[in-house]
Amino acid sequence: MSDSEKYYQALMTHRHVSRRGLFRAFVTAAQQSAPEARAAIPVHPLPPGALPDAQFRARCTRCDSCISACPMGIVNRHEDGFPELRIEYASCDGCGLCISSCPAGALQPLPRFDTGLRPAFGNGCVNPVRACRQCVDVCPQQACVIGEAGVPQIDDARCNGCGECLVQCHAGAVKLAAIAATGA
Structure with a gap:
């Protein structure tokens, strides 16, 4: 599928x-792109x-x-x-x-919900005429703020990686990336 x-x-x-x-x-379905080359064990x-x-x-x-x-x-x-x-x-x-629902225990209950993903904001967010602020307005954790350069910044302590900023970004300027394991 x-x-x-x-x-x-x-x-x-x-x-x-x-x-x-x-x-x-x-829009994505209309774009024709070659499939990405993947590593032997994809991350x-x-x-x-x-x-x-x-x-x-x-x-x-x-x-x-x-x-x-x-x-x-x-x-x-x-x-x-x-x-x-x-x-x-x-x-x-x-x-x-x-x-x-995981019968094998590969997924464990979390003390604080977190997907382990964090948004990274690209150049498409910076509008010199009018700041968008969509990611700030929709963030349920209030973890997005607009920085001095007009680019959104994330408060890692508040962010739970839900992805609402990605879903709501009309400019396609948000990408989610895995955060480094803390070893805790």
């Missing part, structure tokens, strides 16, 4: 997809509550329980068979259903 088909399936079966996300899906964001990568891969049975349980449709099967977090058209609301 293609990414577009997965998106439309999620649109029809889940509770919320933003208008911007729907528009982005149409992709794991679902919330995932054990460290090696432990997660050892414990996960690839049963798809977390994928089926996600009401937002953002936990998907990666080409390697393991689940991955795909925040592109809908954000993660931290409901924890993916964690509670």
Whole structure:
């Protein structure tokens, strides 16, 4: 099933997809791009509550329980068979259903919900005439602020990586990247 088909399936079966996300899906589907070359063991964001990568891969049975349980449709099967977090058209609301549905214990309850992703703001956000502020206005954690240069900045202590800023960005200037493991 293609990414577009997965998106439309999620649109029809889940509770919320933003208008911007729907528009982005149409624009993305219209763009013709060559598939990315991937490493032998691709690195992709794991679902919330995932054990460290090696432990997660050892414990996960690839049963798809977390994928089926996600009401937002953002936990998907990666080409390697393991689940991955795909925040592109809908954000993660931290409901924890993916964690509670994991029979193998590869996903563990979190003391504080965090996807392990953080936004990085690109050059598309800077508008010299009028600042957009969409990411600031929609952030449920109030973790986005506009810095002195007019570029959004993130407060890592407040951010939980939900991806709402990515979903709502009309300029496509937000990318989510995994944060470095703290070893805690």
